[in-house]
Amino acid sequence: MKIVKFGGSSLADSEQFQKVKNIIEEDSDRKYIVVSAPGKGKHNNHKVTDLLVMCHQLASHDLNFNEVFKIIEDVFVNIVEDLNLTIDIRTILDDVKNEITNGASYDYVISRGENLSAQVLSNYLGFEFIDSKDLVVFNKRTVDFNKSEKKIKEVLEGKEYVVIPGFYGSNEESKITTFSRGGSDITGSIIASSLGAEKYENFTDVSGFLVADPKIVNNPATINTITYKELRELSYMGAKVLHEEALFPLRDKNIPINIKNTNAPEDAGTLILAKCDSKNTNIVTGISGKKDFTVINLEKVNMNSEIDFFRKLTTVFESNDIPIEHLPSSIDSVSVVVSDLKLSSKMDKVLESLKIYLNADKISTERDISLIAVVGRGMINAKGVSSRIFTALAKSGVNIKMISQGSSEINIIIGVETKDFENAINSIYKEFYKEEEK
Template sequence: MVKVVKFGGSSLASAEQFAKVGKIIRSDKERKYVVPSAPGKRNSKDTKVTDMLYACYALAEEEKDFRVQLMKIKDRYDSIINGLQLKLSLEEEFKKISENFKKKAGVDYAASRGEYLNGIIMANYLGYTFVDSAEVIFFDEDGNFDADRTDKVLSAKLEKIPTAVIPGFYGSNPDGSIRTFSRGGSDITGSIVSKAVHASMYENWTDVSGCLVADPRIIKDSKPIKVITYRELRELSYMGASVLHEDAIFPVRKAGIPINIKNTNAPDDEGTLIVESTCQKAEYTITGIAGKKGFVAVSIDKDMMNSEVGFCRKALQAFEENGISIEHMPSGIDTMTVFVHQAEFEGKEQQVISALRRLAHPDIIDLEADLALIAVVGRGMKSQRGTAGRIFSALAHANINVKMIDQGSSELNIIIGVSNDDFENAIKAIYDIFVETRL
């Protein structure tokens, strides 16, 4: 049994946090491969090391003196080293960084040094082997992640190393220069390492005890989700629930490796287990609720639309021509409604209307702005009768007008459209009926 453990920036922000992480890793012999992030904020007024590196490199690019800023970064690491009482010096590493900044090694190189240096400290602290991600994680000529080459090289490398620290967030280009992942970098690295070592579990340690049924900013003390499938997570993430970036999920999903989201500051909490599929019955009918504000509904009406071959394609071409992506598209016999992001649509609304007239010749085009979309997601909905009815009932009791409802054939999710002003109250009403009262 092999576990890969990834720790976020808040988990590694100070020597005190490092000590917690060390205790967690040493408490389970199966935790053999560690993926660290760069040090995050120690408090609300603090600055993340990655942001400090970006600012420092900006000075270097402008050929201004960056030494003071670089020494501040070194002080952050020295405080961790001294707090852990390690016999380790990063003097030579910082000299190398300074030289590379002067040579304009690139913003990706600068940003990656946060994880790189934290990896060196973590390996020294644990007594694990340090593996530089630039030597085992690769991007191709176009800047895309080279999954096949990475998996081959990384698997061969780690096969010979029983315990290792592999920094998150970066890899290398074909010319050897450093390249970072665009989003969720360390999460992606953890997933790649898990696939390479055929891990039994990928533990993603952060500052929350897993995923919650609803946004805690809207639902205070929202209940945790114990088990969630990849499909459910995808639906919730798409509608704004920030758990893991989908690029971080793909490698482990493909390999059938479960992910456990855990809390560094509450390691005994169960966390959330993310799996391909499960026969475990969900605690509630729904697994989670997520949503976003700021949509426009473009309603396109035309008599006998249903008998006109290609009508939908012509209508959608109007949006494509103007570079506007579509979120949802509920339809009736003589009408179709297209939901788009308001911020994206507002500057191009007249061009879209003109294109719709030219391409589809509709009878009426109607716009409604300031709408929100809410996704109610749950594998348990399939086996429960009247889920949509309960949602409508909850919203009616809360005096909320439903603008749209769209249910996929998989019965995994129901999308509801309401006005922006009703967004928070709608989530509260749905949460209450399914989780609090369970009517």
């Protein structure tokens, strides 16, 4: 049994629905289908969920949302009419519109894209529609995995072919509650975990994860296999194909995830596993990065002898609700790496607090810093990886501002000036994938 999730690009219009049907019918093990709301496509300039957000915003201010809702209606009506389906989509859409007019909650409104998408696809496939509000249980804003697993097993027992909307469930008061955007991935993973699926297939518009961002590196290689740990490191640094919270339910039960392309289903895609053989694999699995960081450098002689130094340091950032991204240190200095977005207007307050609380000898700041993660399970047993990275950067004229390696030894974090960000990623990619590139 396979749980299969289709993203918004896979359901953007009737042509995409036809591709989805072909994929499902190719494998009888694809029994439980989880869907997102229609995304942008050839005939759609907007994601349905974005349009629903706008409808709620307008309605909550007693403003007319008919023009925006008409775009949503056109998306679903066109799909139903193009495919000659029997579902009474106009009546269903009218019900949703009335709910919005009568003050439906934000979560209810933005979840309707997935709900409508699932109803249409179930009609097209001849599968049963099961509402995820009857499957996924929230405790406030957090999923109760134990209760969800129990409900999923109870409701889906004996049901062989089912379509389920992603992205939402219901809370203890039976009210619709949503995940963060992209949360349909999580719905699929919870169902796969609860039912002990053979595999969780996630169809999107790319043939798996790429070694680097194609907007930066020209035609980067596809990652064939990747571990949960590697994916977590790359996702944290900006590589997004799968919602990172979707990993946890599957990791705990060692269920493989296969990222595949709806538009090229014959491609193998990327297989995500609990463990992968590090032999016969590239030393570097992937390279990702994020811009817009500030580094606050503190110097104090014998700071290591002050038992409470780091507690005081982190307290300053905690009290200002600023998460610390990295904390490289030496015997008499420490650098605090934080996101510009979180620091923003609090810079002066934070610096003053650090002066008062830590009595540092010197405090300085560096702006326009970007972080790059070089990740690979093959790095653990390979010699000279750091040397190759630093040599490649030096040859490209990139000045390294910070270096940090995790205890797992599967990643190296490098800080560079933002002006060197793209050049640095290209240089590292060519160093480890130059043979493939030829």
